[in-house]
Amino acid sequence: MTRSEILNWLQEDDSHRLRELAVAADRVRREHVGDEVYLRGLIEISNYCRCNCLYCGIRASRRIERYRLSEDEIIGCCRQAAELGYGTVVLQSGEDLGLTAGFISRVISRIRDEYGLAVTLSLGERTPAELAVWRRFGADRYLLKHETADARLFHEVHPGSSPEQRIRLLQRARELGYEIGSGVMVGIPGQTYESLADDIMLFQELDLDMIGSGPFIPHPDTPLGQVDCLAGEAPNSDLMTAKVIALSRMVCPEANIPATTALATVNPEAGRELGLCWGANVWMPDLTPERYRRLYDIYPGKADAVSIHQSHERLLASITAIGRRIGSGAGNRHRRHTDGV
Numbered sequence: 001m002t003r004s005e006i007l008n009w010l011q012e013d014d015s016h017r018l019r020e021l022a023v024a025a026d027r028v029r030r031e032h033v034g035d036e037v038y039l040r041g042l043i044e045i046s047n048y049c050r051c052n053c054l055y056c057g058i059r060a061s062r063r064i065e066r067y068r069l070s071e072d073e074i075i076g077c078c079r080q081a082a083e084l085g086y087g088t089v090v091l092q093s094g095e096d097l098g099l100t101a102g103f104i105s106r107v108i109s110r111i112r113d114e115y116g117l118a119v120t121l122s123l124g125e126r127t128p129a130e131l132a133v134w135r136r137f138g139a140d141r142y143l144l145k146h147e148t149a150d151a152r153l154f155h156e157v158h159p160g161s162s163p164e165q166r167i168r169l170l171q172r173a174r175e176l177g178y179e180i181g182s183g184v185m186v187g188i189p190g191q192t193y194e195s196l197a198d199d200i201m202l203f204q205e206l207d208l209d210m211i212g213s214g215p216f217i218p219h220p221d222t223p224l225g226q227v228d229c230l231a232g233e234a235p236n237s238d239l240m241t242a243k244v245i246a247l248s249r250m251v252c253p254e255a256n257i258p259a260t261t262a263l264a265t266v267n268p269e270a271g272r273e274l275g276l277c278w279g280a281n282v283w284m285p286d287l288t289p290e291r292y293r294r295l296y297d298i299y300p301g302k303a304d305a306v307s308i309h310q311s312h313e314r315l316l317a318s319i320t321a322i323g324r325r326i327g328s329g330a331g332n333r334h335r336r337h338t339d340g341v
């Protein structure tokens with residue numbers, strides 16, 4: 001797909017034409033990654049953060065109760081993941097240097113030894129040396145969204161870093177043997193359709209293994225809490241996010257693409273199903289212990305604010321209802337042999 005085709009799709013609002021995009025993405029999804037929906041248990045291990053991103057509710061300067069899970073608490077969540085048949089756990093946090101390299105290494109090796117689960121890390125920007133250690137201890141994947149390819153916009157909303165810096169770290173992670181994932185927030189105030197087209201071109205250029213995109217959700221207690229979308233800017237809607245998912249599938253046919261919690265938050269009735277029918281093949285149920293979950297307050301109204309067993313029932317019903325099935329095992333990137341042999 002060319003950049004101008006991508007841009008046209010992002011700006012398309014004819015529902016019949018958009019149906020064609022959804023059908024095409026769904027076909028590419030079926031051909032390349034099949035009907036399995038892989039489950040990744042999300043564990044929000046700390047809400048401490050050194051960053052002050054203008055969009056995020058756990059930003060450093062916000063006075064909120066902070067928590068960091070103990071090793072045993074994390075392992076307890078992993079036991080649940082294993083019992084529910086999930087193949088992967090995702091350890092996510094704010095940029096918390098209190099999560100030391102040694103602590104994360106111990107947690108990874110226990111998860112590998114005790115449950116044999118694949119481990120995805122999403123701990124923000126850590127040093128290449130730390131990533132190397134964690135890889136040696138058995139971490140499989142690293143998720144670090146570049147959020148927006150528009151360097152100026154990135155700088156405004158996420159001071160102290162840049163999309164280039166995040167992409168360099170992802171490339172380093174790939175050299176270390178990680179599967180790598182990026183993604184964007186859709187509808188950040190000031191985000192143009194052109195820059196979203198650049199984001200999707202970048203997914204393709206990086207040949208990402210995982211792509212997680214969700215709508216921007218204003219958090220009232222952050223500087224971006226009150227801003228409205230202006231004409232000419234990409235809206236933070238479920239449909240706009242579904243278009244981004246579909247185009248991500250078209251440019252990276254083999255990638256693992258989640259129907260994200262943020263998408264389910266803007267459309268609680270059908271957001272996950274929408275994502276799964278527009279190219280997604282992954283669901284990330286929240287396994288964070290209930291008493292901490294409300295403190296990982298990156299945006300308001302986070303879906304999955306129900307018990308783990310309730311959300312498991314819900315996901316089984318949804319996945320079956322759309323004619324799909326739960327994937328088993330780690331659900332690594334599906335690679336076709338492209339070496340001509």
Ligand code: SAH
Nearest residue numbers: 055056093094095124145215216217298299
């Ligand atoms: N500290 C890690 C993880 C951040 S939380 C990191 O920086 O990579 C995971 C994701 O939540 C972020 O990458 C961002 O895309 C998303 N997020 C944060 N605030 C949000 C908001 N207000 N609306 C939608 N998504 C948000």
